[in-house]
Amino acid sequence: MAKLYFTEDHEWLSVDGDVVTVGITDYAQEQLGDLVFVELPEIGRSFAKGDTAVVVESVKAASDVYAPVDGEIIEANTALSSDPALVNSSPAGEGWLWKMKLSDAGQLEGLLDEAGYAAHIG
Amino acid sequence: MTGDPIRHLPLEDLHQSAGARFGAFAGWSMPLTYPAGVMKEHLHTRDHAGLFDISHMKLILVSGPQAADLLDKACPLSARALAPSQSKYTFFLNEQAGILDDLIVTRLGDERFMVVANAGNAAEDIAHLQALAEGFETTVEPLDRVFLAIQGPEAATILAEAGLAPEDLLFMQGFEPRPGWFMSRSGYTGEDGFEIGLPEADARELLTKLLADERLMWIGLAARDSLRLEAGLCLHGQDITPETSPASAGLMWAIPKDIRGSGNFIGASALAKIVADSPSEKRVGLKPDGRQPVRAGVQLTDADGNTVGRVTSGGFGPSAGHPVAMGYVANELSKPGITVFADVRGTRIPVQIHSLPFTQHRYRKG
Numbered sequence: 371m372a373k374l375y376f377t378e379d380h381e382w383l384s385v386d387g388d389v390v391t392v393g394i395t396d397y398a399q400e401q402l403g404d405l406v407f408v409e410l411p412e413i414g415r416s417f418a419k420g421d422t423a424v425v426v427e428s429v430k431a432a433s434d435v436y437a438p439v440d441g442e443i444i445e446a447n448t449a450l451s452s453d454p455a456l457v458n459s460s461p462a463g464e465g466w467l468w469k470m471k472l473s474d475a476g477q478l479e480g481l482l483d484e485a486g487y488a489a490h491i492g
Numbered sequence: 493m494t495g496d497p498i499r500h501l502p503l504e505d506l507h508q509s510a511g512a513r514f515g516a517f518a519g520w521s522m523p524l525t526y527p528a529g530v531m532k533e534h535l536h537t538r539d540h541a542g543l544f545d546i547s548h549m550k551l552i553l554v555s556g557p558q559a560a561d562l563l564d565k566a567c568p569l570s571a572r573a574l575a576p577s578q579s580k581y582t583f584f585l586n587e588q589a590g591i592l593d594d595l596i597v598t599r600l601g602d603e604r605f606m607v608v609a610n611a612g613n614a615a616e617d618i619a620h621l622q623a624l625a626e627g628f629e630t631t632v633e634p635l636d637r638v639f640l641a642i643q644g645p646e647a648a649t650i651l652a653e654a655g656l657a658p659e660d661l662l663f664m665q666g667f668e669p670r671p672g673w674f675m676s677r678s679g680y681t682g683e684d685g686f687e688i689g690l691p692e693a694d695a696r697e698l699l700t701k702l703l704a705d706e707r708l709m710w711i712g713l714a715a716r717d718s719l720r721l722e723a724g725l726c727l728h729g730q731d732i733t734p735e736t737s738p739a740s741a742g743l744m745w746a747i748p749k750d751i752r753g754s755g756n757f758i759g760a761s762a763l764a765k766i767v768a769d770s771p772s773e774k775r776v777g778l779k780p781d782g783r784q785p786v787r788a789g790v791q792l793t794d795a796d797g798n799t800v801g802r803v804t805s806g807g808f809g810p811s812a813g814h815p816v817a818m819g820y821v822a823n824e825l826s827k828p829g830i831t832v833f834a835d836v837r838g839t840r841i842p843v844q845i846h847s848l849p850f851t852q853h854r855y856r857k858g
Contacts, residue, residue, distance in 0.1 A: 404531040406808040429530045429808045
């Protein structure tokens with residue numbers, strides 16, 4: 371059973387064993403507006419928490435999406451290459467961004483749960 | 493402008509009720525998008541009609557026996573050659589022929605002209621005109637007006653049904669339909685459309701009719717930008733600046749031929765020299781390969797990595813269906829079809845020089 375976490379930077383993490391799926395929240399996609407391009411990370415690349423893993427581009431601007439924890443990229447959502455608007459229509463589902471292999475489970479402790487994130491966005 | 497408090501639109505309450513998301517632009521708090529989102533807003537304008545609050549822009553009335561002389565000094569213009577109701581795209585230039593602002597001047601009467609100036613330059617424009625006016629028998633009067641744009645193929649019908657009869661007005665004509673009003677057939681989208689300046693109370697009354705029309709929706713600044721970029725129209729401060737001349741910007745069409753060499757406007761001799769030497773760079777349309785937008789500030793290189801230009805505006809064109817951009821490249825690379833390269837966060841993206849506009853203008857020229 372996957373467990374759901376959130377960051378203050380408006381990402382969600384679904385953690386299943388040591389596999390973390392990352393996406394942006396509905397609140398974030400609404401702030402960004404219609405996405406037209408998602409720059410996906412290379413498989414096998416390692417990121418430290420806080421590194422820019424993905425860049426999402428709306429009609430108007432480019433925005434960074436940060437790695438919420440340390441880890442190695444094991445999959446990127448290639449469906450977004452042809453249909454970046456999936457992030458807008460299904461941010462918590464088909465619009466996921468990447469999967470990474472968790473290297474330090476301790477980092478999950480600093481993240482928000484659903485209620486904490488709801489309070490964060492007020 | 494730094495340190496000035498942010499200014500609010502007179503109709504801000506209407507945008508708030510419409511659910512607008514606001515952002516700062518040129519010192520103003522402006523609606524960037526409405527709940528429909530930039531993509532739908534953009535396409536709706538091209539398919540039906542969009543309503544824009546452009547009250548951040550400034551209407552300046554120039555009148556008096558020497559109003560035309562003042563404008564001929566301030567702009568590369570033959571103000572007396574304008575027919576009544578005729579509008580003209582023009583500029584304020586500095587002595588080096590750099591573009592201080594781009595404007596639309598409309599002849600309202602023998603001695604009466606309306607100047608429409610950009611928000612970001614309005615204060616400087618007014619000061620500039622008022623300083624120049626000291627040598628002329630003329631009055632420079634900035635007006636407090638709500639300024640609305642109605643743009644798109646259904647704009648004329650919608651306005652006609654709201655009691656304004658725009659049928660006789662053609663593209664780049666303007667007049668005063670009622671006391672305190674100014675209306676022109678022009679815009680910043682490439683579509684047929686109108687701009688109407690009017691007192692706030694009149695604007696609120698007109699808007700109760702317009703907003704009841706389902707063919708019309710509010711359009712934010714984000715879609716205004718993507719619409720004008722597809723239409724190949726310049727944004728002052730980005731695509732044209734005091735460092736660029738009408739010659740390198742490809743805007744010489746706006747300057748009457750008979751005054752290019754002999755005009756007495758500010759910047760005339762510098763401009764004549766730039767034209768004689770032919771400018772070293774040119775403004776062009778840019779079409780990045782693939783889906784990734786290439787945005788303002790990105791340097792352009794040739795195949796060997798030498799810098800050959802820069803992007804001044806860039807984003808995604810919802811009607812074009814691909815990224816669109818505008819910028820400057822060295823003269824010899826300015827022909828459509830030539831490939832240059834943009835470095836976006838380490839990825840080298842091929843960019844084709846593209847003719848402007850990206851989407852055909854659909855003006856009503858009669």
